[in-house]
Amino acid sequence: MVLEEKIDIASVHDLIIGKIRDFFASCGKSKAVLGLSGGIDSALVAALATEALGKENVHGILMPSQFSSLHSVSDSVDLANNLGIKYDVIPIDKIYKRFMLEMHTFFEIGKWSVAQENIQARARGTILMTYSNRYDALVLNTSNKSELFMGYGTLYGDLCGAMMVIADLYKLQVYELSNHMNRNGEIIPKSIIEKAPSAELRPGQKDTDSLPEYEVLDPILHALHEEGLTVDEVIATKGVDRELLERILRLKRGAAFKVMQIPPVLTVGNKPVVPPFKCI
DSSP: OOOSOOOOHHHHHHHHHHHHHHHHHHHTOOEEEEEOOSSHHHHHHHHHHHHHHOGGGEEEEEOOOTTOOHHHHHHHHHHHHHHTOEEEEOOOHHHHHHHHHHTGGGSOTTOOOHHHHHHHHHHHHHHHHHHHHHHTEEEEEOOOHHHHHHTOSOTTTTTOSSEESSTTSOHHHHHHHHHHHTTTSOSSOHHHHHSOOOOOSSTTOOGGGTSOOHHHHHHHHHHHHTSOOOHHHHHHHHOOOHHHHHHHHHHHHHTHHHHTTOOOBOOOSSSOSOSSOOOO
């Protein structure tokens, strides 16, 4: 399947750049900080912010854990160098282990829990907010629309920030805009664009462990949200398996409470993921 909506990617690019500038001006701020994970979402946000605010006003923080791959760190460094922005590397493995030690009664030995993933995300959020407070910089959130609908984010962790830059773009559109950013030469490293999406919060993790492929997921979400189709209409017109659709709807309903608490979303379309959030 493909997204029915075809966006003018050049116009979207210009709109986002303008809105970033307007937002910072309205807040009386000039500096931005964000986490660089080695993934495409943070890479795109860093590239957009650098173009909008200038390389001297954007700071990246790499926060690898014991689950981070070496190429994620090196890709982030390559991105920062391409953009000409400064960055810090603050490993979180010791922070994570200390949390686990102090809260050991919450966990079973040898049994993995999503709570362990969230500890890492919240440790990173704390580091970003600390930099924000210390250097008067606004934290840029890097979550996309597909993730928000599916609840693929941690409250008070990777969902923190002063504004959500790409939260009105589906994951497939993130790839499209990332390729557009490289139209005059490589800014976002090719290896970032080509790697399989992963939060890297546990060994060998990939987005597809818990989510459908984005080529399948995004058109379904678009049909439900932007096109306003019912479940039966999606099944009839898109050829979607009912069991898959019901699974997506369960995740979407379960994410409603998170969406109610997200930062301001930079909008590029007519139906962003913002409250009030209707559960289907």
